[in-house]
Amino acid sequence: MKNIKSKITAVLLLIAACTVLPAFDRNYDKIQQEHMKADGQKFLFRDVFGTEFMTVLNPNVERHDYKTSSFKRTDYTMTYEGDQRYQARRGVDISHHDGEVDWKKLKSDGLEFVILRVGYRGYQSGSLNEDRMFEKNIKGALEAGLDVGIYIFSQADSEKEALEEAKFVLKRIKKYKITLPVFYDPEIIRDDEARSDNISGQQFTKNAVVFCNVVKQAGYIPGVYSNMLWEAYEFDLEKFSDFVIWYADYEERPQTPYRFEFWQYAEKDGDIKAPYDMDVMMVKVK
Numbered sequence: 001m002k003n004i005k006s007k008i009t010a011v012l013l014l015i016a017a018c019t020v021l022p023a024f025d026r027n028y029d030k031i032q033q034e035h036m037k038a039d040g041q042k043f044l045f046r047d048v049f050g051t052e053f054m055t056v057l058n059p060n061v062e063r064h065d066y067k068t069s070s071f072k073r074t075d076y077t078m079t080y081e082g083d084q085r086y087q088a089r090r091g092v093d094i095s096h097h098d099g100e101v102d103w104k105k106l107k108s109d110g111l112e113f114v115i116l117r118v119g120y121r122g123y124q125s126g127s128l129n130e131d132r133m134f135e136k137n138i139k140g141a142l143e144a145g146l147d148v149g150i151y152i153f154s155q156a157d158s159e160k161e162a163l164e165e166a167k168f169v170l171k172r173i174k175k176y177k178i179t180l181p182v183f184y185d186p187e188i189i190r191d192d193e194a195r196s197d198n199i200s201g202q203q204f205t206k207n208a209v210v211f212c213n214v215v216k217q218a219g220y221i222p223g224v225y226s227n228m229l230w231e232a233y234e235f236d237l238e239k240f241s242d243f244v245i246w247y248a249d250y251e252e253r254p255q256t257p258y259r260f261e262f263w264q265y266a267e268k269d270g271d272i273k274a275p276y277d278m279d280v281m282m283v284k285v286k
Contacts (some may be wrong), residue, residue, distance in 0.1 A: 018184035026188065030052065031233045045228045045255045050263035054083030055232035060259075062241065062259040066282065071253050071265075076274035078265050082281070085284050089113060092276040093151065093264065094141075096133035103144035106253075113147040113180055113281060115246070115262075118172050119164065123187075123194040128168050133190075138176055151225060153187060154207070155196050162207035173220075180281075181223035181244045181262075184211040201234035208235070212243045229253050246279075 004045075036042075040056040047053065070083040080088035081160060090110060094101060095117035106114070116137050119130045141148050152169050156162040162184075186204050188196050212222030223244035224235070227268055231237060237258060247260035250270060254263055266278040 026233075027230065028233060032163050035233060039190060043257065046231070046251065048227070048250055051230065053229065057257060061237040063257050064259045065252075066254075068253040071164055072264065073252060073272075076266050076272050077163075077201065078263075078278065080279050080280070085285055087285055088280040090282055091115065091146075091279045091281060093117070093274075093275060093279055094133075096131050098133075098276055101137060102126050103140040103146065107144040107146060111146065113149065113279075115140045115149040115180065115183065116141065118150050118152055118169050121155040121161070123155045123189050123196060124162075125190070126155065126157075126195055128165065130172060134172065138173075142177060146178045148176070148185055149183065149223075150178060151183035151185045152179060153185050154211070155194065156186070156207045156211075157195055157199055158203070159206050159210045160262075162210040163214060166211045166234075170215070170218050178220060181221040181246070182215045183225050183244075183246050183268065184208045185225035201230075202236065204230075204234055205236045207241050208243075209281040212240075213255050215243075225264075226260075231256055231258055 028083070031056070036056055038056045040059065041058050043055050045053055045055070045272065066080075066086060072079045072081050078088060080086060089112045091113035092106065092111060093115040104129045116134060117131045118134050120129050127249070138148060146184075150169060150173055152165055154162070154165055156165055169249055173182070184258050186207065188194070208224050212224065215222040221244060224240055225246045225248065226235060226265060227248040244262065245258070245260040246262040246264065247254060247256055249255055250265040250266060254260070254265075262279055262281050264277055264279045266272050266274040268274055268277050
C-alpha cells in the first residue's frame with residue numbers, strides 16, 4: 001500500500017511539473033478580428049513564438065526605407081551590406097540578469113554602444129526599483145568608451161505612474177553622459193498575472209507619450225521599445241512621430257514596415273544562443 005501511494009504521488013508530481021500554466025495575456029485572436037474590419041493594406045507577420053497574425057497597415061505612420069535584404073546575420077552578429085545610405089552600429093542591452101560584464105572585452109569585440117536598464121516597476125507590487133547592477137554597469141560601459149542609452153521596464157497603469165517613472169529615471173542618470181536615447185519599455189507579462197493585464201493599448205500609448213515628453217524636456221532623446229505585435233494592435237504609432245523607435249524582432253530580417261532606428265535582433269539564450277540581447281543602431285550616412 002505504501003508503494004502504491006508513493007507511485008501515485010510520483011505520477012501526480014509529474015503531471016504537475018508538465019502542466020503549462022495559462023498565460024495572463026491578451027486575446028490577440030479577438031483583437032486581430034476587430035482590426036481586420038478596417039479597410040487598407042493587409043500585412044502578415046509572426047510574433048516571437050512563431051504565431052502568424054494579420055493586421056491592416058496605418059498609412060499615416062512613417063515607413064522605413066532600409067533594404068531588408070541588406071541585413072546579414074552571422075551567428076549572433078548583424079551587419080548591413082550593399083546599401084551605402086546607412087550603416088549599422090553594433091550594440092547590446094544589459095540588465096542585472098546578465099551578471100558581471102567585461103566591458104573592455106565588449107568594446108574590443110567591436111561593439112559600440114549599450115542600452116542599460118536603469119530600473120523596473122514590479123509587475124505585481126507596482127514598486128519602482130533600481131536595477132542592482134546599474135551603477136556598476138554604467139560606470140564600466142563609459143570607462144570602456146561605449147555610447148550609452150537607457151531603458152526602464154515599465155508597468156505603469158496610468159499617466160501619473162509614467163510620469164513617476166520618468167522622474168525616477170532622470171534622477172538616476174543626471175550625473176552620467178547619456179548620448180543615446182532614454183527608452184520607455186512597457187511590457188505584458190505572458191506567464192503570470194500582472195498589473196499590465198488590463199491596460200489598454202490606448203493607455204500604453206498615453207503613458208509612453210507622457211514619459212517621452214518629460215525625458216525630452218530634460219534634454220535627452222526620448223524613445224519607445226516596440227515590436228510588431230504592439231505596432232499592430234497596441235500602440236498608436238502616429239503619436240510617436242517625434243520619438244526614436246527601438247524595435248524588437250527575432251526573425252532574420254525586421255518585419256515591420258514602419259520607421260525604426262534601433263533593432264533588437266536577438267535575445268540572450270534565444271534560438272541563436274546570443275550571449276546578450278543584441279542590437280543594431282541604424283545611422284544614416286551623410
